[in-house]
Amino acid sequence: MRLGTVISVAGPLVIAKDMNTAKIYDMVTVSDKHLIGEIIEMRGDKASIQVYEETSMLGPGEPVYGEGEPLSVELGPGLMESMFDGIQRPLDIMMKKSGDFINRGIQVTSLNRSAKWNFEPCLKPGDSVSHGDIIGTVQENSIVQHKIMIPKGIEGTIKSILQGEYTIEETVAIVEKKDGTEVSVCMLQKWPVRRGRPFHKKKMPERPLVSGQRVIDTFFPVAKGGTACVPGPFGSGKTVVQHQIAKWADVDIVVYVGCGERGNEMTDVLNEFPELIDPKTGQSLMKRTVLIANTSNMPVAAREASIYTGIAIAEYYRDMGYSVALMADSSSRWAEALREMSGRLEEMPGEEGYPAYLGSRLAEFYERAGEVVCLGKDKRIGTLTVMAAVSPPGGDLSEPVTQATLRIVKVFWGLDSSLAYARHFPAINWLTSYSLYSSNIMSWLDKNVDVNYSTCQREALALLQEESRLNDIVRLVGYDSLSHEDQLKLEIAKSLREDFLQQNAFVDEDSYTPLKKQFKMLSTILKFYVLSKQALQNGIYLKDILDLPVRDKLGRIKEIPENNLEKYEELQEIMAQEIKELIQERGSRG
Known part of the structure; x- marks a missing residue:
């Protein structure tokens, strides 16, 4: 049905007149080339249309067609293992119809x-x-x-x-x-992407999303149904962290949105995901994954729609009672698309040129996460966890997108380029990161893993924070100026960093660590700290403690397989025995 006529074109923004019957957010097609667009502003009978395709050679006088429906996703069997663009057009079907590059106005069904x-x-x-x-x-x-x-x-x-x-x-x-x-x-169902799917009741998230990444699960956990952001400069490992979580997290469905990322990076994702083996099933990870790719060289308008497409699909599987994880990489590129469209609409700019409604749009997106009682007589429980990467220019975390995100999400995994350059992965900085779910999740871990889990976590974090303070002193007056107890703290903090926090994604035993093994590793390191302090109090020199043979075994605790956790008990007994012998030898000499 013809709605109106184009009167001006400015990049992806098209202005059309005689659009009296149209509504904001209606989908339209522009010109006889059938370029897909969405109405984002109405002023009288003039509509501002965000076109999701290249608008070159488009000019005034072209017709605008529409059916009076908003941008919607098709939901039904066939979503799994699919790769879509930002507006849910299947990439494999489009490649068969138009080759390696997407032709304008190509018409394909999503399912x-x-x-x-x-x-x-x-x-x-x-x-x-x-x-x-x-x-x-x-x-x-x-x-x-x-x-x-x-x-x-x-x-x-x-x-x-x-x-x-x-x-x-x-x-x-x-x-x-x-x-x-x-x-x-x-x-087959259709659902408007900008409208959240209804549910019976939203619950407070309390169960951890177990990712197998020790720095995340033990120190800065995210709840199932929670929200998290991964800010970091270029090369700090945002995409790697999301890939690890996608592979190992205890969720049923993964929806991965590549929003404005570089084409070669998205190519790696599209090629690698089918080859990744799902550790739960032994089959391809793609069998429970939906990929949405909108690269940086695709029309900027479709980038803004891509995260809504992804979260609408994720909510659909949540409503089936599944646990769903949505990865968005990255929300900064999405915000840049908002800024570009806002500028073309001649809206009053906010901080750094971003629109004034940046914060509210981010909040609308993140609040669609949650643990909910789904509609239906069986009152099934579904969870949707949203984890988005943020790419601040130059790693500046004070820029508007990062700050607006931090006001909304409850978990902040701050990536540090200095850790990444030191080959410490995941490069999550334990001094700047935080999780507001910690209190609830630590209570769950105390009940379901070990009663001392939260105690060990607090002690380890305190040691890492103390290490930062002591390093400042060392830089001023030197290592030898510290007391033996402070020197011991530095050694234990180093063990926590290298033997617990650092993981190797290419080693099977280290790539994923279940919660019980995480606790055993942490408690073993802290046990050595307690025993070493007792030895110092008994007059033992720190050098003699650090030269104990058990130290070599402590440095290899990550190699102990998860089905042989009694080895940690044996290691703690060896520690106690060696330090006891050291104290006895000291007593016999003195």
Whole structure:
């Protein structure tokens, strides 16, 4: 349906007149080339259209078409293992139609309309249903069971329900509403990306998202259903941290959004993810992953839409009762797209040229995370954890995007380029990072892993903070000016950094560490500290303590396999015995 006529073009911003029937956020197609766009501003009968494709050779007089629907994602079987662009167009299908470069105006459906899926009903005729109720399941692949839910606006009684192989558009159930009208239900749903999916109730996140990364799980944990940001300068390892979490985190579904990243970096992601082996299933990690790629050379407008596309898909799987992790890399590129579109709209700029509504847009995005009681009679629990990278120019954490993000999220993993250059990975700085979920999660760890977990965590963090203070003194007056006890603190802090916090992603035993092994490693290092302090109090020289044979074994504690945790108990006994013998030898001499 023709809506209006183009009167001006400024990059991705197109102004059209005679748009009286249009609404803000409606999807339109511009010109007979069918360039996809979205209305982002209305002034009288003039509409400002954000075009998601290249607008060269576009000029005044071109027609604008629309159906009066907002930007929406298609939800249904076939999402898993897919790679989409920022507005949910499948990259593999577009490559077959247009080659290595995306042609303008290419028309493709997001989900395959011809593929047949085996629908297994879980309700029967006569059962009452409403929004969110699961009526059946589809085995989407060997790992993910896709749950078919009643769409919004349908409530009534199932009149008939089918079983067998159907396409996503074919009717699998008929619902009779209270007024007697009948509604067909298929496996395909559509949902506006800018609107959060409804739920019954949001809960306070308390369970940790176990990533196997010791600095994260023990010191700065994120809750399932929580929010976290990973700010850091170029080369500090933001993408590596997100890849590690995507591979190892105890979630059912991963949605990875590459928002404005370099093309070669996204190529690596697209090539590597299918080759990564899921440690839970032994199959490809892609079988439970959805990838959304919008590289820096793609139209900037689609970058702004990409994170909404990703979070709408993530919410859909959350509503099935799954635990979902959304990785956005990076929100700074998304904010730059906002800034560019705001400038073209001639809006009043805020700090550093970003629009004044930057903070509210970020908040709208992050608040869609959470642990929720989903709609439906079974009151299933679903979680959506959002982790976004932030790329501040020059590593300046005082810039607006980072500061606006920190006011919203509850976990801050501050990456440090000096740690990355020293080959310390993950390069998360333990002095600047924090987690506001720590108190709740530490209570959970005390109950479910070990009663002393939170005590050990506090002692270790205190030692690392004390190391920073002592290093300042050493730089001023030298190492020898410290007392033996302070020198011991530096040695233990070094052990915490090198033997606990530092991990090697290329070594299987070290790439992932379960919670029980993390506690055993930490408690073993702290046990040596306690025993060493006792030895100092008994007149033992620090050099003699540090020369004990057990020190070599302590430096290899990360090599102990997770199925042999009793080795840590044996190591602690050896420590106690060697220090006891040292004290006895001192007593016999003196």
